[in-house]
Amino acid sequence: MQRVGIIDDDDRVRFSVQMLLEISGFEVETFASAEEFLACQDFSRFACLIVDFRLPELSGLELLRILRRQQVLTPALISSGFISESEAAEFVAAGAFDVLHKPVDPKQLVGTIRDIIARAGSLQNPPYSAAG
């Protein structure tokens, strides 16, 4: 079973996305902050991450950069509320797989995660390079 990590400070979003992904056949772990996620150390257990762009202390972008610096290349989807094109571009430059605008269409989210996992499985390298 594929495990997805959700990093979001909004309890409602965490819970509902967890429910959606679990019923869709994924295992889910949730984290309320970037720090909480970084503390888990073993990142290899995640097939995919869903990161809120706006997190209380370390931002989503900073988390992504830290992970990429540590050569953690887990595909990451950024979920964002209000984000400018330049901010979205920054995420992509930092190695985000895609930026999703809230409210994210649930079926699209599930589909995208399946795609990411399928692609990662079929390629030797993840579909992007370490950056940021």
Place this chain on the structure above:
Amino acid sequence: MPEAVLPLDEPVRLGALLGLDILDTPPEGAYDDIVKLAAELCETPIALISLVDEHRQWFKAAHGLDAKETPRAFAFCAHAIHAPNEPLIVSNAEHDPRFADNPLVTGDPNIRFYAGIPLVTKSGQQPIGTLCVISDEVRELSDGQLKTLTVLANHAEKLLHLREATKELINQQFELQQQQHELARLGRLALAGELVAEVSHEMGQPLFAISALSATLEIMNEQRGWEYGRTSVLIGRLHEACGHAGQILTRLRQFVRNVPPAFETCDINEILGSTVEFLDFQCRRNEVNIQLNLASSPLNVRANSAHLQQVAVNLFINAFEAMDEVDAADRALMVTSRQEDDSIIVEISDSGPGLTVSDEAAFKAFRTTKADGLGMGLSICSRIIENHSGRISASSRAGEGATFRIELPKAG
């Protein structure tokens, strides 16, 4: 009969005359007195304050003459205005080639003698007419009479200047009003932009939760995976997310509620508090640490609370933007409120680089150099505070951030 040659700057001259908006206005005592005195002291049957229009001369005041106007082609005054700095004196029109065949000389009122002092506008020094005395007898003016006529002409000119200044003031006031309306409109647009950012972020959260939960229920339904406890939890969470969305809308509605323009007594601390709440998202996005240092008791002012809130929002966002280049750890916004004598003081200090212009020039510079939301914002801020009989000022020291200070009269 040679008509008076048009002055070189005739369009400018006519513009100055029309700008006075005096043509065809009812008689006014002050002008009437002048022509009456002029006729008496110069011992002539006729005295006029004549204004030379494009095709006529029109009399603002006339003594001894019933006509309100005569064609410009016959006007002595149209000649007089060619030399704005000296009187035109014609002792015997019959012997003057300029006027000998003038119908006003050959027929009624049989002008022989004319003395006119040009009247000149204050701005642009445009000759628009004359104060003149006219007689059907060949004669001269004594030195004393010429001097008197000149003094009276000065008085007439002063009256015209006063009218000119009043007109200008009214025009300026009108322009100012137009500008204020435009500024207020732009300010509302800028605020609307902030609101859209706020709404789309805030609403995105519960809507995301709602859509994920309903999709979960849909999938459970497809899989016939109903399980009483689990379903109840999901439905409960759905209700909760809907409630949350509703609360957000309620809060936004309160924020932009249509407050009548009337002033009401309101607590400045409440306004500051709700502004901080409103900007919570921007604040976190900009990673700014807000320190609220508000007076412990309510600070009441007579105000349009929506307008004051607009000022606070503008100053906060201004501060956020000023701190863009500062290390996130050092981004601090200090908001203080207190009472000093009969005044309520609010200070909003940021830890940005300080103002790039002199303190006094800050608002002026923002007004003139920036046309975006921020520049308009500060300009509107000062207008709004002025409308509240208050003062807004900015001060800064290089590297120590900027402080905006608002002073409002305490509600009585």
